[in-house]
Amino acid sequence: MPSPRRSVEGRPLGASASSSSSSSPGSPAHGGGGRFEFQSLLSSRAPGADLTCARLRASESPVHRRGSFPLAAAGPSQAPPPPLPEEDRMDLNPSFLGIALRSLLAIDLWLSKKLGVCAGESSSWGSVRPLMKLLEISGHGIPWLLGTLYCLSRSDSWAGREVLMNLLFALLLDLLLVALIKGLVRRRRPAHNQMDMFVTLSVDKYSFPSGHATRAALVSRFILNHLVLAIPLRVLVVLWALVLGLSRVMLGRHNVTDVAFGFFLGYMQYSIVDYCWLSPHNAPVLFVLWNQQ
Numbered sequence: 214m215p216s217p218r219r220s221v222e223g224r225p226l227g228a229s230a231s232s233s234s235s236s237s238p239g240s241p242a243h244g245g246g247g248r249f250e251f252q253s254l255l256s257s258r259a260p261g262a263d264l265t266c267a268r269l270r271a272s273e274s275p276v277h278r279r280g281s282f283p284l285a286a287a288g289p290s291q292a293p294p295p296p297l298p299e300e301d302r303m304d305l306n307p308s309f310l311g312i313a314l315r316s317l318l319a320i321d322l323w324l325s326k327k328l329g330v331c332a333g334e335s336s337s338w339g340s341v342r343p344l345m346k347l348l349e350i351s352g353h354g355i356p357w358l359l360g361t362l363y364c365l366s367r368s369d370s371w372a373g374r375e376v377l378m379n380l381l382f383a384l385l386l387d388l389l390l391v392a393l394i395k396g397l398v399r400r401r402r403p404a405h406n407q408m409d410m411f412v413t414l415s416v417d418k419y420s421f422p423s424g425h426a427t428r429a430a431l432v433s434r435f436i437l438n439h440l441v442l443a444i445p446l447r448v449l450v451v452l453w454a455l456v457l458g459l460s461r462v463m464l465g466r467h468n469v470t471d472v473a474f475g476f477f478l479g480y481m482q483y484s485i486v487d488y489c490w491l492s493p494h495n496a497p498v499l500f501v502l503w504n505q506q
């Protein structure tokens with residue numbers, strides 16, 4: 214007795230698994246090498262109809278369409294249909310990564326909404342909103358750019374100028390990278406956000422990543438590495454960065470993942486700045502030009 218799992222005449226496994234004694238591989242009732250499932254569905258019909266129906270069913274079947282059984286229902290003279298691309302199969306078999314990302318996104322939206330307690334004056338923590346907006350200005354690009362330029366103009370030592378020149382480079386790099394990613398990702402800000410921010414660029418209608426979070430991570434790492442500060446002040450710098458990040462979600466400006474990625478990006482940006490550190494040796498033009506002003 215033939216086993217359903219055995220291959221016959223080089224056909225796919227299961228192709229000869231009919232209980233009917235009249236069925237042989239390649240015969241109409243067998244469906245020309247079709248699957249066992251098609252065969253058992255059609256075994257009571259006339260042989261000619263069986264072949265037609267088997268072809269129809271096989272071509273309509275989503276399983277067949279996905280290319281899992283390329284030889285199903287193909288007649289002896291018919292070439293097997295080409296297997297469909299791998300990505301087509303992913304609709305039916307969502308990857309672990311896809312499920313994980315969707316779940317993360319759902320948790321992100323839920324948590325961000327829960328934490329958006331200062332999103333409006335009437336929100337549960339609405340009275341803290343002015344304080345959060347003050348924090349927002351402390352991490353805004355304009356005060357940091359103007360402050361750095363002012364200190365550069367007042368600096369009278371080469372070492373000080375070198376550090377400030379690199380801080381300026383870091384701030385500009387940050388603005389550029391954040392604008393680029395925001396423009397590419399185009400993730401909308403949370404629905405509960407009120408767009409009442411102090412001076413924004415056009416890409417700032419998008420939320421991923423948080424520019425305040427990147428700046429907070431970048432600047433605090435920069436300060437910790439290039440300023441000699443007492444421990445309490447170093448702790449304060451780290452706290453400022455963390456609270457600034459949290460305030461973005463509390464104000465309803467961002468989702469949690471915007472801020473988390475912002476911290477990561479800002480941290481990495483500092484590594485880039487450190488790697489490309491500008492000095493009078495590798496960028497003499499910059500320093501000479503600045504000196505002439």
Ligand SMILES: CC(C)=CCC/C(C)=C/COP(=O)(O)O
Pocket residue numbers: 353354355388410411412413414417419420422423424425426461466
């Ligand atoms: C106009 C300049 C020089 C910078 C814009 C700074 C800004 C408004 C960033 C947006 O931050 P979030 O992405 O955290 O909302």
